[in-house]
Amino acid sequence: MENKFGEIKKEVQHPNPVSLDQELRIFNFHDNDGKKFEVVTKEVGNIDQVYEMLENNGEKKAIAPKELILIIDAFKNCAQLIKSRSGKEVRRSPHLLISGGFVRDILTGHIPRDIDLTTNLTSGEIYTLVKNLQGVKRVGIHGESSEVVRVKFNSGEEYEISSFKNFEGKNRTINPGEDAGARDFTANALFYSPLSGRIIDYVGGIKDIKEKRLKFTGSAEKRIEEDGIRMLRFVRFLFKTGFSPAGEDKAIIRVLASRLKNEATERIKNELDKILLLAPADSALGMLDELGLLEQIFPEVKALQNCEQRPPFHLEGNVFNHTMLVAKKLPLNANLRLKWAAIFHDIAKPETREETEKKGKRKVSFLKHDQLGAEKVGTILKRASFSNKEIEELKWLIANHQALFQQVSGRIKEAGSANLDRAKNRAKAVFKKMIMDKGIDLIEDLVCLSIADLGGQISEKDDGELDQKIIKEIFFETKKELEENKENGVDLKKLVNGKIIMETLKLKPGPEIGKIQKQVLDILLQSGENFSDEELAKKRIRELILKLKA
Structure with a gap:
């Protein structure tokens, strides 16, 4: 204006x-x-x-x-x-x-x-x-x-x-x-x-x-020599101001990008976080790559450009293209953790790539790339000065980014009409266990990551939208049930405890208590049972404890 x-x-x-x-x-x-x-x-x-x-x-x-x-x-x-x-x-x-x-x-x-x-x-x-x-x-x-x-x-x-x-x-x-x-x-x-x-x-x-126009003061080369972090600040201020970069300055950054390796990783991480707070993850990733900075900071992400995907599951090209699409599909208000998870979610695909041929058709698969990805990203993030908390949360998100597709939408799509209610309850149990273990915020990020992953995938089956719809519906139904239980004063994780088991069975502390506790909680979660008050919940818990011991 x-x-x-x-x-x-x-x-x-x-x-x-x-x-x-x-x-x-x-x-x-x-x-x-x-x-x-x-x-x-x-x-x-x-x-x-x-x-x-x-x-x-x-x-x-x-x-x-x-x-x-x-x-x-x-x-x-x-x-x-x-x-x-x-x-x-x-x-x-x-x-x-x-x-x-x-x-x-x-x-x-x-x-x-x-x-x-x-x-x-x-x-x-x-x-x-x-x-x-x-x-x-x-x-x-x-x-x-x-x-x-x-x-x-x-x-x-x-x-x-x-x-x-x-x-x-x-x-x-x-x-x-x-x-x-x-x-x-x-x-x-x-x-x-x-x-x-x-x-x-x-x-x-x-x-x-x-x-x-965003332009370095005086000589771009000398400003960068004084402080290499200014190359990342250049990216940040492009997004902060909405200005266009001076062409000659972009060229100089590409030439001097390798100097970023000399800067403290803590300062680099701080600037990257600021960039991602300002910009959509795909835009930030694209600009870092265009200026030659991505390869200096995360060569493993740059390497995804050389990892080709093929039908039937990925028609969008290499893994980097898919990563950019996933980042683009994130919610507009996506937090830092979710953006980083999208950037790294397929980081281990190059190591797990397998190509086979059947009936004249070539097929590419990436078995266990989620689990290996969690291990690989831990090393990358430690090198990049992420905090221990950030590392553990991102490792968990990457390790589980396919879980909802496999255990929620996949399970419901495979269930016949006669078994649909049972499949839904089992799918909700997946969410309930995750929420009890990791908290609602992290699971909301997992849901967003899974939906974006499906949205960034172009497959021959073209059923990604159905998977997204199912995951959303089951998650919101699960949240509603947990909120109703909370309003009724019912917290199953707290109620199914060692004390109630020992009192019911007249047992002393021991490893058997933990086994019974897990069994009772699994039954309650998968049955989809809800309780109007705490006493009814306790009554049902005691019945299950006695039934398991009988």
Whole structure:
């Protein structure tokens, strides 16, 4: 959308810095390769006016955070004695600029979420200035080479204020142009001066935002040399902004993609998670592959492109094509765990591929790829710095991603009309056992993964839609029954316990108790019995215990 702010004003370059106002002086910005940028400013008004121009959910004008105004006023009222060019001492407020995402957001008509401030003061001077502001709860200095002052208010609002940085990332340079050069993308290297009401652009960011183009600041190669993670940040900001990538920058990332191997796996994992939180899994996977980054991070996923599938079950081509289709079929609100599960669900197909020929027809199968996949993905995820919890949950999802097709929809399709009710109860028992063991959230992810897997499969039988329908229906019926039992105070997993077995049979603790407990629970789950209250459930449990022992 077209922003509502004024036209761009280009400043004339002079041999000496040009004074814009009392608290800011323009410095020429030169990238490491010597490329010179023209400084551009844009009048947008004071902080209240900036927010008033932005709509809040399309209903009313946005309001500037009062805590931000307190910080701005503190800098405005903090005059310092400095020497002018003529050597005369004059009083001026310290520089204060709001950087990065704030400016990008207001230029694209969005309410800013990230508000980071930068100044020519040292971290100690910043700390002294803000520590006694009204409503401040906590102030701290964080970081080592690049110190940042973090101020948190009682309202929950939190702000970071840093000193200007130069190309080496060091604090304490009075040149905001060099600070711009230390940032990754032109859209993130803009400054807003709340003291003058201007946006200051050293790097061509205003033009790039207007043209919806994501571009590295200055030399893409040098920005990547400074920090290889910026290649992943490039992907993330493509999805965050909806911008198109600068063609030359894409080419440079492809050339330098191997440098990602030198970066800490924890940082890579963190960026990948952020990408998947912003983008559909298939779009993220496709962009990582297009830029040559996928092969550097997960060569096992890239290798799926060389694993061909064939009729009768897969007409969609290689395993990577299938994986992309599965990722595309996930719900729009799919969580991180589900997206990762879709990406890795068929990771062991290359190792399990078998091709046979019968009556002149070739057939490809991947027996036990789910179980082997769980083992394989454990190694991959550990290498990639996934947490132990993430690894165990993803291993379970991958090991069981075919279970619902085999034990739920497959069982019901094979049952005749006379055995349909029994087949449904047994199918529900599969879900109930899983939910009791793993919890509802993980099983909901398994259902979504199974449905997406079926939806991403093009087979000669073309009965994937029927399987999806059956799995959904049985799962929702199971959930309804469990919710009704919960409302009635009936929790079979808790009620079928060692105590009731020992009391009923007058037994002492021993291995036999566990066997009886499992048998009773299996019978109850597969029978589909529901109880209106706890006492009726206990009565039925005792009957089954006695019957099994008889």
